[in-house]
Amino acid sequence: xxKGDEEAFAAFFADAEPKLRRxxxxxxxxxxxxDAAAEALTLGWRDWVRVSQMQNPAGYLYRAGERWARxxxxxxxxxLAGTTTEPLHFEPGLESALNHLSLRxxxxxxxxxxxxxxxxxxxxxxxxxRSSIQNHVERGMTKLRHHLGAPL
Amino acid sequence: xxxxxxxxxxxxxxxxxxxLKEITEVVHDHPLPSxxxxxxxxxxxxxxxxxxxxxxxxxxxxxxLANRLGIDNTNRVATEPVRGDSSLAxxxxxxxxxxxxxxxxxxxxxxxxxxxxxxxxxxxxxxALGSEQSDQGTSASxxxxxxxxxxxxxxxxxxxxxxxxxxxxxxxxALHDIVKFAGRYFLVGTHGxxxxxxxxxxxxxxxxxxxxxxxxxxxxxxxxxGMAATSDALVVAxxxxxxxxxxxxxxxxxxxxxxxxxxxxxxxxxxxxxxDYIAAMTPQGSTLVAVGVTTTDTTRNETxxxxxxAWISEDDGESWTTASMQPNVPTLxxxxxxxxxxxxxxxxxxxxxxxxxxxxxxxxxxxxRYWTSTDGSTWVEQKLxxxxxxxxxxxxxxxxxxxxxxxxxxxxxxxxxFIERFWSANGRSKPKAFSSPAGEDGxxxxxxxxxxxFFAIFETTQSADGPSxxxxxxxxx
Numbered sequence: 319x320x321k322g323d324e325e326a327f328a329a330f331f332a333d334a335e336p337k338l339r340r341x342x343x344x345x346x347x348x349x350x351x352x353d354a355a356a357e358a359l360t361l362g363w364r365d366w367v368r369v370s371q372m373q374n375p376a377g378y379l380y381r382a383g384e385r386w387a388r389x390x391x392x393x394x395x396x397x398l399a400g401t402t403t404e405p406l407h408f409e410p411g412l413e414s415a416l417n418h419l420s421l422r423x424x425x426x427x428x429x430x431x432x433x434x435x436x437x438x439x440x441x442x443x444x445x446x447x448r449s450s451i452q453n454h455v456e457r458g459m460t461k462l463r464h465h466l467g468a469p470l
Numbered sequence: 471x472x473x474x475x476x477x478x479x480x481x482x483x484x485x486x487x488x489x490l491k492e493i494t495e496v497v498h499d500h501p502l503p504s505x506x507x508x509x510x511x512x513x514x515x516x517x518x519x520x521x522x523x524x525x526x527x528x529x530x531x532x533x534x535l536a537n538r539l540g541i542d543n544t545n546r547v548a549t550e551p552v553r554g555d556s557s558l559a560x561x562x563x564x565x566x567x568x569x570x571x572x573x574x575x576x577x578x579x580x581x582x583x584x585x586x587x588x589x590x591x592x593x594x595x596x597x598a599l600g601s602e603q604s605d606q607g608t609s610a611s612x613x614x615x616x617x618x619x620x621x622x623x624x625x626x627x628x629x630x631x632x633x634x635x636x637x638x639x640x641x642x643x644a645l646h647d648i649v650k651f652a653g654r655y656f657l658v659g660t661h662g663x664x665x666x667x668x669x670x671x672x673x674x675x676x677x678x679x680x681x682x683x684x685x686x687x688x689x690x691x692x693x694x695x696g697m698a699a700t701s702d703a704l705v706v707a708x709x710x711x712x713x714x715x716x717x718x719x720x721x722x723x724x725x726x727x728x729x730x731x732x733x734x735x736x737x738x739x740x741x742x743x744x745x746d747y748i749a750a751m752t753p754q755g756s757t758l759v760a761v762g763v764t765t766t767d768t769t770r771n772e773t774x775x776x777x778x779x780a781w782i783s784e785d786d787g788e789s790w791t792t793a794s795m796q797p798n799v800p801t802l803x804x805x806x807x808x809x810x811x812x813x814x815x816x817x818x819x820x821x822x823x824x825x826x827x828x829x830x831x832x833x834x835x836x837x838x839r840y841w842t843s844t845d846g847s848t849w850v851e852q853k854l855x856x857x858x859x860x861x862x863x864x865x866x867x868x869x870x871x872x873x874x875x876x877x878x879x880x881x882x883x884x885x886x887x888f889i890e891r892f893w894s895a896n897g898r899s900k901p902k903a904f905s906s907p908a909g910e911d912g913x914x915x916x917x918x919x920x921x922x923x924f925f926a927i928f929e930t931t932q933s934a935d936g937p938s939x940x941x942x943x944x945x946x947x
Contacts, residue, residue, distance in 0.1 A: 324494075331490050339488060340481050348484035356488050363493050408476035408483075416480075418607060432477030457605065462473070 327366045334376040335359060337429065337443055338383060344428035345421045346387040358383030380443050415465035422446070423458035430455050568619055568925075568945045575613050575941060576623050577602045584611070586927050586941045589618070589918040590648040592655065594676040596918065597624075598927070599645035599657075600941075608642040610659060614676060618920040619943060625677040629659065643669060644694070651699040652731040656682075658697045658706055667692065668706055668726055670734075684726050684734045695723060696751025696809075698758055703729045703786035705758060707748045723748045723762075727787050741781060741790040748781075750809035754818055758783040759846035761795065761809045761820050778822060778839070782846040795820075795841065795849045818843040915941060 338358055343351030358379040362369045369375045409415075416424050425444060429435045430451065435443075437451045446454075471479075575584035575598065582604035590597045598613040598621060610629035613621040629643045645659040657671040657679060667688050671679040684706070695707035706726040722744035728734045742748075743764075751760040764779040780793040809820045820841045843849040915927040924946040 328490060331493070335488050335490075339485060343481055343485040352485040352488065356492060359488060359493050408471070408480045412476055412480055420603065420605070428477055428481055432474055432481060434474075459473075461605065466473070 323366055323370070326370060327363055330362070330370070330375060331359060334362075334379065336433070337376060337435065337439075338380055340428055340433060341380060341425050341443060342383050342387055344416075344425045345384070350387050354383040354387035357386045374442055376443055377445055381445065409466055411466055415462050418465045419458050419461055420454075423454045423461070426451055426454035427458035427462060431459060566945055568943050573940075574943060575600070575621050577604075577611070578623070578627070579604050579606070581605065584613075584940055585929060586915040587645065588647065589916045589925075589927065591918060591920075592648060592650060592676070594655065596920070597648050597657075597676070599648070600915075601642060601644075610643040610645050612645065612657070612679075618918060618925045619945075624679070626673075626679050628671065628679055628681060646694045647697045649697050649699050649704065651704040651728075654731055656697070656699075656704060656731070658694070660692050660694050660708065661688075668694075668708055670706065672731065682732075682734075685736055687736070689724075693747075695748030695762070696760060698751040698753045700753050700756050700758060700786050702756075703727055703788075704731065705751070705783075705787035707751050707760060709747050722746065725787060729786070737788075739790050741792055746779060749822075750820075752809050752811045752818070754811045754846060756784065756786075757846055758787050759809070759811070759818055759843075760790075778820075778841075780820075780843075780846060780849060791847075793847045793849065818846055820849070 335355070339352055339355040342354045342358075345351060346354060361382050362375065362379050369378060372378050416427075419427065422444070426440055426446075429440045429443070430437065437448045437455075440446070441448045441451045444451075575586065577584050579602070582602040584600060584602055586598050586600040588599045590599065594614075596615045596618050598615070600611055600613070601608050602611045609627075611627060612624040612629070614624050615621045629645065643659045643661055645657060648655055648657045650656070653674070655673045655676060657673070659669045659671075661667045661669060668684050670682045670684050672682055673679045689710040693709040695709050697704070697706045699705070704727070708724055708726075710722065710724045722738060723742040723746055725737050725739065726734050727737065745765045747762045747765070748760045749762040751758060753759070760781045760783075762779050762781075764777055766777060778795040780795040781790045782793055783790045809818065811818050820839075820843075822839045840852045841849045842852055915929050917924060917926045919925065926944045926946075927941050928944060929941045
């Protein structure tokens with residue numbers, strides 16, 4: 319890969335890695351989600367010349383990661399498995415509360431409410447409309463607060 | 471701490487950042503061949519892999535056995551009859567939407583979305599195994615149909631989720647298969663991770679289902695491997711981990727067996743080791759046949775290897791022997807393995823995908839593998855001619871009256887989505903024969919046959935504006 323391409327990928331990586339990882343971890347859990355993000359980014363690195371020409375490289379890699387993650391996870395099971403072993407810096411019931419959200423709601427809530435992505439950024443990454451993002455944020459946060467016993 | 475801060479702490483705390491060098495250094499260690507190399511050795515492509523987990527995934531394959539009626543010469547699928555060394559059937563038809571839309575699979579709640587995992591043909595008609603997803607959560611669900619087109623929710627839906635051991639949430643039961651044994655119908659499912667256990671319901675009429683006590687054990691992980699019956703026993707296979715932490719997560723098959731449909735025994739036959747993974751199981755006469763993979767190297771980020779394996783039991787699942795299925799496949803994707811037995815041709819057929827190490831499921835030239843066997847002990851890999859689209863992954867293998875169809879997910883030309891396509895095995899480069907309406911992204915839930923006609927259930931992913939669209943039924947014309 320040419321030096322210029324490597325630098326371009328590094329710049330892309332710095333911006334896209336957190337979004338891809340957080341979206342996929344929120345959707346498919348820490349283990350599968352992080353691996354899926356790594357797989358997707360590897361695809362991007364290997365095929366950067368082609369990927370860089372796409373209108374939405376991060377969105378493309380998200381779809382690739384999602385595809386990979388789906389193949390690892392049977393549908394219909396809880397997506398977050400309670401594997402966190404680090405000292406808790408969040409409510410003990412947060413993980414359980416997140417499990418009450420749909421996959422898309424979890425992703426949108428994490429990206430928008432947790433990490434401050436704009437509705438447009440989240441929509442572009444996940445392939446959804448802004449109105450759909452708004453809908454997921456509202457419903458997701460309502461359910462999250464409800465299950466945490468937090469004020470609405 | 472605010473909720474926003476907690477979300478950040480939870481996500482980043484459970485899955486830390488990926489370093490750039492994790493991506494670039496490994497790829498540098500395994501560079502792609504030059505185009506010239508590729509033309510002379512198209513399968514030699516290398517990429518980063520994290521594929522040690524690949525043997526842990528659920529088998530996506532379907533096991534649909536044909537009924538024994540005569541060949542319907544009115545169907546419009548051009549096929550080649552299966553012979554001992556046969557290739558798969560060619561499909562030249564087109565697919566048309568046949569269902570009525572949102573009410574095709576009725577749900578209990580208006581805002582729930584049906585999701586179909588598998589369609590099973592029985593002498594009671596057709597059963598669709600799946601789930602209903604709503605804001606209230608996901609619950610397993612069952613539908614019935616006399617013809618594969620008109621579906622009704624089964625009267626009795628006792629498939630309540632269980633509370634996860636690792637959290638406060640309720641995990642849904644995943645339904646996998648229905649098999650008739652000893653005059654009753656056995657529906658097998660599994661609880662989700664953390665409280666994993668096999669769960670079996672029985673019914674005499676397909677409407678009323680009663681949970682059977684199979685085991686009190688709970689497993690840290692359980693991945694369904696198959697359910698099959700001979701005339702004298704019913705066997706459920708799963709791949710399990712007995713522990714709940716990472717120090718004891720080695721997988722190994724566990725079998726549950728009943729000879730009367732009431733009392734179950736749990737066993738781990740010595741034939742199986744914790745590197746074996748059962749992906750599918752079927753009867754062939756009085757013999758039970760299972761196929762799967764055996765992992766030979768699970769070193770993360772190194773060169774994970776697994777080979778196709780087959781096992782047979784000639785004493786109704788009590789003891790098993792290992793058959794050498796395919797020693798030369800470099801690495802096999804367990805999630806792609808399918809196994810069917812065709813009663814007319816008396817052939818066992820298995821498909822899967824293999825790849826040169828390491829795995830790259832999107833762009834690597836994955837070899838679709840196809841084996842046949844007459845007895846489960848000796849397998850012959852059939853040569854598949856023609857080009858294969860990069861990244862094509864086998865999904866479903868269907869056999870009906872001596873005709874066999876392999877489907878695969880193939881990436882679209884611009885790489886932005888995967889589209890399910892039907893492939894003939896001896897002509898994998900045949901044009902696309904199926905896609906969702908307007909090329910929507912989604913996946914093929916299953917393929918089944920009704921009186922010689924092929925039907926497909928396609929699920930599209932969540933639409934841009936609104937709830938998830940319902941599964942749609944397509945028929946091959």
